[in-house]
Amino acid sequence: xxxxxLGILALVAAGMVLWAVVQAQLTGGGHAAPSGPAYLIQGLDxxxxxxxxxxxxxxxxTLKRQEGQFVVTSEKNYPADxxxxxxxxxxxxxxKTSEVYxxxxxxxEDLEVSEAKARGVVKFFKSDGxxxxxxxxxxxxxxxxxxxxxxxxxxxxxxxxxxxxxxTKALDYVDQEIANVKREDVNAVTVTTSxxxxxxxxxxxxxxxxxxxxxxxxxxxxxDAKSVLTALMSLRFDDVNRPADIRGLxxxxxxxxxxxxxxxxxxxxxxKGEKTYLLCEAEYTSxxxxxxxxxxxxxxxxxxxxEAVLLxxxxxxxxxxxxxxWVYEIPxxxxxxxxxxxxxxxxxxxxxxxxxxxxxxQEPADAQAAPAEPNQPAPTTQPVPPSQPAPAVQxxxxxxxx
Numbered sequence: 001x002x003x004x005x006l007g008i009l010a011l012v013a014a015g016m017v018l019w020a021v022v023q024a025q026l027t028g029g030g031h032a033a034p035s036g037p038a039y040l041i042q043g044l045d046x047x048x049x050x051x052x053x054x055x056x057x058x059x060x061x062t063l064k065r066q067e068g069q070f071v072v073t074s075e076k077n078y079p080a081d082x083x084x085x086x087x088x089x090x091x092x093x094x095x096k097t098s099e100v101y102x103x104x105x106x107x108x109e110d111l112e113v114s115e116a117k118a119r120g121v122v123k124f125f126k127s128d129g130x131x132x133x134x135x136x137x138x139x140x141x142x143x144x145x146x147x148x149x150x151x152x153x154x155x156x157x158x159x160x161x162x163x164x165x166x167x168t169k170a171l172d173y174v175d176q177e178i179a180n181v182k183r184e185d186v187n188a189v190t191v192t193t194s195x196x197x198x199x200x201x202x203x204x205x206x207x208x209x210x211x212x213x214x215x216x217x218x219x220x221x222x223x224d225a226k227s228v229l230t231a232l233m234s235l236r237f238d239d240v241n242r243p244a245d246i247r248g249l250x251x252x253x254x255x256x257x258x259x260x261x262x263x264x265x266x267x268x269x270x271x272k273g274e275k276t277y278l279l280c281e282a283e284y285t286s287x288x289x290x291x292x293x294x295x296x297x298x299x300x301x302x303x304x305x306x307e308a309v310l311l312x313x314x315x316x317x318x319x320x321x322x323x324x325x326w327v328y329e330i331p332x333x334x335x336x337x338x339x340x341x342x343x344x345x346x347x348x349x350x351x352x353x354x355x356x357x358x359x360x361x362q363e364p365a366d367a368q369a370a371p372a373e374p375n376q377p378a379p380t381t382q383p384v385p386p387s388q389p390a391p392a393v394q395x396x397x398x399x400x401x402x
Contacts, residue, residue, distance in 0.1 A: 037096055037097070037098055038096065038097055039093065039095065039096055039097075040095040040096070040097050040135060040149060040151060040158060041092060041093050041095065041133050041135065044093060044124065044132065044133055046089055048126065048132060049065070049089070049124045049125070049126075049132065050064070050065050050125055050126055050127040051063060051064045051065065051124075051125045052070070052085075052088065052089075052122065052123065052124055052125070053121075053122070053123045053125070054121070054122050054166055054167070054168060054173075055166075055168040056118070056121045057116075059168055061074065061168060061169070061170050061172075061173065062074065063080055063085065063173060064077075069082070070082075070173075072170050072173055072174055074170045075170050075171070075174060075240055076240065076241065076245070078174055078240050078326070079174070079322075080173045080174060081173060081174055081175040083175075084167075084172065084173045084174075085173070088122065088166065089124075091164040091166065092122050092124075092134075092135050092164070094164070095135060095149060095160050095164065096160060096161065097149065097158035097159060097160045098146065098158070098159050098160065098161065099158065099159055100156055100157070100158055101148060101157045101158060101159055102156075102157050103155050103156040103157070104155070105155045107157065108138075108150075108155075108157070111138045111139065111148040111157055112138035112139040112148065113136050113137075113138035113148050113149065113150050113157055114136075115136060115152075117138070118136045118137055118138055119137055119138065119139070119165075120135070120136070120137035120163070120164070120165065120166040121134070121135070121136050121137070121152070121166075122134055122135050122152075122166055123152050131152065131153055133151060133152065134151065134152030135149060135150075135151065135152060136149065136150050136151075136152055137149050137163045137164070137166075138150075138157070140163075141159070145161055145162070146159040146160060146163075147159070147160055147161075147163035148160075149163055171239075174240075176236045176237055177234070177235070177236050178236060178237055178278075178280060178323065178328060178330075179232045179235045179265060179280075179319075180232070180234055180235070181230075181232035181233055181257060181259065181265070182233065183202070183207070183229070183230045183233065185259050185260055185261070186202055186229060186230070186232075186257060186258075186259060186260075187201075187202075187258045187259055187260045188200065188258045189228060189229050189231075189255070189256070189257050189258070190254075190255075190256045190258075191228065191253075191254070191255055191256075191338075191339075191340065191342075192253065192254040192255075193253055193339060193340075193341045193342070194252065194341070195341045195342055195343060196342065198212070198213075198345075199211075199212040200212070200225060200228060200229050202229060207226070208222065209222065209225040209226050209228075211225065211342075211345060217349060218346050218349065219346065219347050219348070219349040220345055220346065220347075221344075221345055221346065221347045224337075224340065224344070224345055225345055227337045228337050228338075228340050228345070231255065231257075231334065231337040231338050232257050232265060235330070235334060236330070236331070236334075237278070237328035237329060237330055238329050238330065238331055239329040240326050240327070240328055240329070241277075241326070241327045241328075241329070242325065242326070243325070243326075243327050245327075246272075246277065246327055248272065249270040249272055249277055249327075250270050251268035251269060251270040251277075251279060252270065253269040253270070253271075253338070253339045254266070254267065254268055254269070255267040255269065255339075258285075261286075261308065261309075261312045262284060262286035262312065263282060263283070263284050263285070263312050263315070263316050264282065264283050264284075264285050265280065265281075265282050265319070266280065266281050266282070266283070267279070267280045267338065268280070269338055269339055271335075271339070274332070275329055276329070276330055276332065276335035276338075276339070277327050277329055277330075278327070278328045278329075278330050278338075279323075279327060279328075280319075280323050280328075281319070281320045281323065282315070282316040282317075282319040282320050283316055283320070284312050284313045284316040284317075286309070288309065290306045290309050290310055292306075
């Protein structure tokens with residue numbers, strides 16, 4: 001066989017291979033040759049991301065960069081939680097593919113990697129609105145751990161192990177915690193309601209609670225008092241609004257929690273219908289000032305005290321700056337302790353008369369004796385005189401001895 005015949009055979013063989021590949025792609029029934037593990041997204045600079053969308057259609061959550069941080073546009077531009085943003089970007093960048101399954105867009109519906117049917121869609125945009133990149137996560141393979149994924153800008157569908165789940169609610173991307181104060185840090189709590197103002201103090205020993213000024217004939221509901229004292233433990237919100245978005249609120253309840261380090265958390269509460277709304281701020285109230293003298297060497301104890309004061313001042317300022325422009329809707333179970341009236345902290349104390357009534361009445365000792373027999377006089381007990389000689393008996397008849 002000469003060189004010309006060999007060349008013809010090579011061309012025919014190449015044509016047959018090409019035809020087989022085209023047929024496999026059109027039918028979706030075959031796999032392309034494995035290309036080895038590789039990251040789906042490559043070369044993304046997080047600093048170039050101006051906005052992110054998660055989900056699709058009406059359930060889309062939009063995260064927008066503003067003044068160096070991301071905000072949740074559907075929640076009145078409330079600041080997004082940096083940890084959640086970093087987690088979202090990391091999950092997207094960590095998707096590792098094993099092979100190309102198909103690059104025919106006609107197969108997207110069946111593999112559920114079309115945006116309408118996908119179980120996860122994340123897109124990253126530039127400041128001009130153009131798409132940087134994105135991922136679409138489809139269904140999992142039958143009897144397998146791999147899922148179908150593709151880039152939002154491409155048609156090729158890949159197989160990936162451990163494809164991530166993306167949260168699709170706006171509040172998933174904010175920090176819903178308002179405050180989290182430990183009981184051992186609480187110095188006093190003052191509550192003002194329509195009934196007036198009262199003050200709760202933690203017991204010096206144990207975990208009990210004292211109501212300042214409570215009279216001796218009153219009894220405190222221990223569990224309710226503890227719940228009021230520790231109401232700032234894991235205080236979270238259900239929704240957030242701008243003050244201008246809610247009208248007709250009267251913040252006539254107040255809750256002030258003073259900590260041992262002189263920080264005061266001040267909450268104002270309003271109730272409208274079945275909802276409770278909250279405004280909050282914090283202030284470091286100590287008049288003590290931290291002075292730093294470069295010519296003075298402080299002991300480790302003094303340095304620790306100064307650091308604690310500076311940290312308390314900073315935390316109070318950060319708390320106020322974060323919350324000062326927002327009105328929070330809080331859950332009912334937490335609101336009832338922040339607004340509890342003083343009269344609701346008392347329980348009835350048993351009265352002394354009621355205690356006596358419960359004691360069985362004691363019968364006199366002689367009343368417990370056995371009753372006398374019928375038709376017989378009751379026995380009597382008389383003292384017996386001491387023994388004496390019997391007196392002489394005088395006879396009425398003369399000359400007879402007695």
